[in-house]
Amino acid sequence: MIKPIHVTSEIGKLDVVMLKRPGAEVENFTPEMMPRLLFDDIPYLPIAQKEHDNFADTLRDNGVEVLYLEKLVVEALDAGGSDVKAAFLDKMLVESGYAAGMIHHVLEDYLTSMTTTEMVVKIMAGVRKNELDFVPRDLVSAAEEKDYPFFMDPMPNLYFTRDPAASLGDGLSINNMTFPARQRESFFMETIINYHPRFANQGLHVWRDRDQPGRIEGGDELVLSDTVIAIGVSERTSAHAIEDIARRLFEHKSGFEKVLAIRIPHNHAMMHLDTVFTMINHDQFTVHPGILGEGGQIDTWTITEDNDGELHVDHHLDLKQVLKDVLSLDDIDLIPTGGGDPLIADREQWNDGSNTLAIAPGVVVTYNRNYVSNQVLRDHGLKVLEVLSSELSRGRGGPRCMSMPLVREDL
């Protein structure tokens, strides 16, 4: 029987995916808050929602079952019962900065008075101070946050469901995320896995949970085959976390025998490996030329387990050669974003031109605005399904970032 989470490649036919339709959270902030919330602009919500529906419809039209994050969280909490719901809220408040004290109690009362759906939507959208008839008298509010408009910050990055967790084989990593703006997000996935009837007690593995030290995010985790995973050493994922997850995958007989660590520049435009490199067919990849040095070189390490159960690390520089070796292929087609023109490559990468979502071998979903890269993909024989992208792209993420595959067919 296929498990409710089963992903052994980046390209196997996508059967089930989890998305988050953008809600009030994507516009519930000021320009001043943008850098901290990891946004470069404030999307116009009705259009962002229309574009997201277009993305979901494109997936459904191609035989993908679409599940929505908010709905799964609500169903998980309702299935868990009132104790689970109370514990969920308590932990969410602790992680929002209120371990104890008046604000904790006031927010608890406020959110508990709501239906489960209202509560979940509200936590995601953020709680403004002016919603409550309450004047805080604590030191933090008085001394440090006097003019700050929120008790609980919005979580605008939730529509990038790729990052808080990653499906790896019959399990997942639930991630300890890098920046405070996103750290609470992975708690939703943990709740779903523990309490949602579709996922709880189904023999799924959590290879690494969100309480582990070392940062890791799903945009850096690529399942190249049923035995090889690639992970970016990036702004968001540390080498420490990569070694840790490698150990756990090997130890628990996950089926994965090799981890490929690829070091990419550490900056906002390329925050994850999947913003510069994605797998789109058995032997085809998108790559942003900007990450490759002289002669296509890039620091890459293969991590395997030696006979004593210790990690064995080998350094390589030739990405193409490493990919050929780990995938046992004679040749590899690395398709440059923007067709290799450095100006177009940078522009289209900025709007996630390298961030393609494969829904079957050789079939990809991309943003329509990256028309040069899309044509290059077609020239390389791929089937390209374009989706609307004017507002969604303002969050700095594309179709791969906006989707968390739960089940793919094996190759």
Ligand SMILES: NC(=[NH2+])NCCC[C@H](N)C(=O)O
């Ligand atoms: N898998 C991805 N590339 N996700 C993109 C996430 C973008 C989001 N604004 C962030 O900075 O976290």
